[in-house]
Amino acid sequence: DAKTTQPTSMDCAEGRAANLPCNHSTISGNEYVYWYRQIHSQGPQYIIHGLKNNETNEMASLIITEDRKSSTLILPHATLRDTAVYYCIVRVEGETSGSRLTFGEGTQLTVNP
Amino acid sequence: DTGVSQDPRHKITKRGQNVTFRCDPISEHNRLYWYRQTLGQGPEFLTYFQNEAQLEKSRLLSDRFSAERPKGSFSTLEIQRTEQGDSAMYLCASSLKIPGQETQYFGPGTRLLVL
Numbered sequence A: 001d002a003k004t005t006q007p008t009s010m011d012c013a014e015g016r017a018a019n020l021p022c023n024h025s026t027i028s029g030n031e032y033v034y035w036y037r038q039i040h041s042q043g044p045q046y047i048i049h050g051l052k053n054n055e056t057n058e059m060a061s062l063i064i065t066e067d068r069k070s071s072t073l074i075l076p077h078a079t080l081r082d083t084a085v086y087y088c089i090v091r092v093e094g095e096t097s098g099s100r101l102t103f104g105e106g107t108q109l110t111v112n113p
Numbered sequence B: 001d002t003g004v005s006q007d008p009r010h011k012i013t014k015r016g017q018n019v020t021f022r023c024d025p026i027s028e029h030n031r032l033y034w035y036r037q038t039l040g041q042g043p044e045f046l047t048y049f050q051n052e053a054q055l056e057k058s059r060l061l062s063d064r065f066s067a068e069r070p071k072g073s074f075s076t077l078e079i080q081r082t083e084q085g086d087s088a089m090y091l092c093a094s095s096l097k098i099p100g101q102e103t104q105y106f107g108p109g110t111r112l113l114v115l
Helices: none
Strands: A009-013 A018-023 A031-038 A045-050 A061-064 A070-075 A084-092 A107-112 B005-007 B010-013 B019-024 B031-037 B044-050 B053-057 B065-068 B075-079 B088-095 B110-114
Touching: A009 A018, A018 A031, A018 A084, A018 A107, A031 A061, A045 A061, A045 A070, A070 A084, B005 B088, B010 B019, B019 B088, B019 B110, B031 B075, B044 B065, B075 B088
Parallel strands: A009 A107, B010 B110
Antiparallel strands: A018 A070, A031 A045, A031 A084, A061 A070, A084 A107, B005 B019, B019 B075, B031 B044, B031 B088, B044 B053, B065 B075, B088 B110
C-alpha cells in the first residue's frame, strides 16, 4: 500500500470548514483513498473513501486531485464533536492478502469554540 | 444496535495469565479483522478471517496469540502467558467483501492492562 503523509495537528474554529490534507504521491491506479477518524478511546470510525472522483456523504467531502497524488477531506461545518485523530489510508483490495488498513499517525484535529 | 461489538471493554490481568476477547461482527459480514493499538500510535493489523478461514497473520501475532472464528460468525482472540508489552487496545473490524466497496467497521475495542 502507498505511504501517506499528513500534518501532525490542525486547529479549526467551530462552525468553519475543516480541510485536512493528505499526500499519497506513490499511489497506484487500483488503490483507494480511505478516511477514518478516532475520537479518544473509541474505535476508528469510517468517514468516506474514493478512487478517482470526488465523493460526498452526510459526514464529509473527499476531494482527490486529478493525478491522485493528494487528497483533502472537508468537514463543512466543524463542531466540537469533530475533534479527533483523522487517518488517511491508501489501500489495495486483495484476495488472499485481504484489505488490511495500514494506519499512519494521522492528524489531530482540534475544533475550538 | 447492529454495529460491531466487543467484550469485555476493559480487562486487567496479571502477567502470565491468559485472556480471551470476543468480537461479534456486523451480521452477514464475511471478513473480520483484529488490530492492536498502543498509546499514541495508529492501529496495527494482527490478523483477518474470511468466513471461518484465517487467511493472514501479521508478524506481530506471536505464538502466544491465537484467533478463531468458528462458523464464520463471532471471533475470539486469546493471549496466553500475557506480558506487560501486551497492554494495548485490541480492535475488531468487520466488512463485506464487495469490490470497491469493502469498508471496515470497527468495534469499540477491548482495552487490556497487564500488571
